[in-house]
Amino acid sequence: MLHEKTIDHLLAIHEIYHEPNVREFARGREILAKYPDAKLIEVPAHNQIPELFGFEGSVEDWLWNKKNVLILGTKKGLSARPNTRSSHWVAPSQSNGCAMSCSYCYVPRRKGYANPITTFVNIEQIMGYLTRHAARQGKKLIPDETDPEYWVYEIGENGDCSADAAICDNVKDLVKLYTTLPNAKLTFATKFVNREMLNYDPQRKTRIRFSLMPHQMSKLVDVRTTPISDRIAVMNEFREAGYEVTASFAPVIYYEGWLDDWRKLFDELNAVLDDQTKRQLSTEIIFLTHNQGLHDVNLLWHPKAEEVLWRPDIQQVKYSQSGQRNVRYKNNLKRELVDELVALCAEMIPYCTIRYAF
Template sequence: MTAEPLLRPTRIYVEPAAAELPRGRAVLARFPDAERVEVASHWQIPELHGDEANVRRWVRIKREALVLGVKKSLSARPNGRSAHFIAPSTANGCAMACAYCYVPRRKGYSNPITVFANIDQITGYLARHVRRQGTMTSPDQVDDAAWVYDIGENSDCAVDALVSDNVRDLVELFGSLPTAKASFATKHVNRDLLTWDPKGRTRVRFSLMPERTAKLLDIRTSPVADRLAALDDFVAAGYEVHVNLSPVVVHDGWLEDWRELLVSLGDATTPATRAQLAAEIIMLTHNRALHEVNLGWHPKAEELLWRPDLQEGKRSEGGGVNVRYRAGLKRRLLDELLDLVAEHAPYLRVRYAF
């Protein structure tokens, strides 16, 4: 039985200005059989965004719909945890459907990929922003010597590369910038990236969680075993490779599952990979509105994600109601996982954990 493709666009929603740009024309040419629907704004497509009747079609929409737009506002926001700056997005949305994902909330939870065609404006802005920073003089937990820009806050760049050359353009840009690095997290193993030349200036952060949990929560992603098998290859291709242990979801047997994963991480990697490996650890934060959506298409996931017995509410900066593990409990759970890392992956430098 052949697996359904991750992407098979049959309809592309197009802003006219995007279709006039070279990158927009290239995206349309990549999917010549797809129906084209002109839209005034990539933000306002009711049949994709915000329609609760779509809840049972989330995955189909992600596979079959694509949006082509123009990024209007360009800014690099300070970050300080995973990166120094969040770069302007060259895409948002995703073809994958992780049950805990925070990315879709602004556009409606299905949120297929929107690719931005004005890549030259974005790369030009980034090059100027990097030059203004000068040379980084004080090492910090983000990096020892380079300003790090997260290029995939609102999407998965390894999947975006299936749609356009935007990500390749960014990797090539940072390969030419000796004072900066690109960075993105991914759950998709796209081996086409191995043919690029990142020159050590792009950090790929492979997100990992125990396979038993991933099978329930990481919908449409590459299997965890495939992600582990890719680590050495990406290092050999010239990428800096880190791992995200996230989200950490607590359930019966969770620590044993993480122990097995940490052992597998060591078994899957060479000394050269382990020597440059670092990790971010992020405990689960969930969202009340997403919980309600998930109940309509994937209620089994909510048995792990929605745990009132362990969680407390937290109002997000955007006004949404999030839940996270209770403060004192979260600290204890995190310490238990850090103890496992120290025991089973002592080579793994934890850049931050929260």
């Protein structure tokens, strides 16, 4: 099957860094048993692994780590952070890091930019916290742009849950949990098609957001991800399997002919999606923000992508709360670009609700 080849291409775990106590948790024992031939390397903490740093200039080591290294630890601080866009809350992570290597991703400054997957094995503690947190919120009485009925929890802020689900049942367990919470649902964005997730029975309590962008741009910047047409091709199936299927147009990258390429993408959505999927489709539109440090690293391994990601002629500096030097499109230009893409959505995919665009 194509799916199995894709999983094998994405992940082939040969080394597992692990905290000393992971065998105390059922999930930790399950994962170690799944990869019996992997080299085990005990570390004091999942975020203190010096060997994984220092590979910023070597794409060979970087991508090898993505595919072959797994880190096991426990999530220490359990808290849900308020959010205002795709979710009401960002749940405590069941993982961080990613097997994919999108050249614009803001996350990979951890673990020496390679940032392989870290799986947290104390999933029962995480789920217990989420159950209690949702209970404290009570019934959601006021509809809003995030959801008309439920409190929405983001579970994939620091990685891709579809790839995580190929390692263990953390994501499956969370999907099942939210079917039992009367006032809450979960959400995550993905660039990877994991067909095993069609068997999870989410009962409309999981909103999966398929990240989409024009094909040619995705081939350039979406490194090690499922092709765009393959993502679109499964959207009806996921809706039939009980997911709320939505889209995420992110990041939107400006270049000559960009709007024509989005028009082609919307033509494909119109042709592939069935009426039921169209009726429940919504999206978020997020224009590119890039990072100075990531730009410097990308120049060493993927300079072609930087030709479209790093555009000082049309970008301005924006410092993050942590002091990172980021760039985004200049205000006047960005307003025009947002308006143009929103107008194209209204023209070509009027059935698709835009939750927000910036």
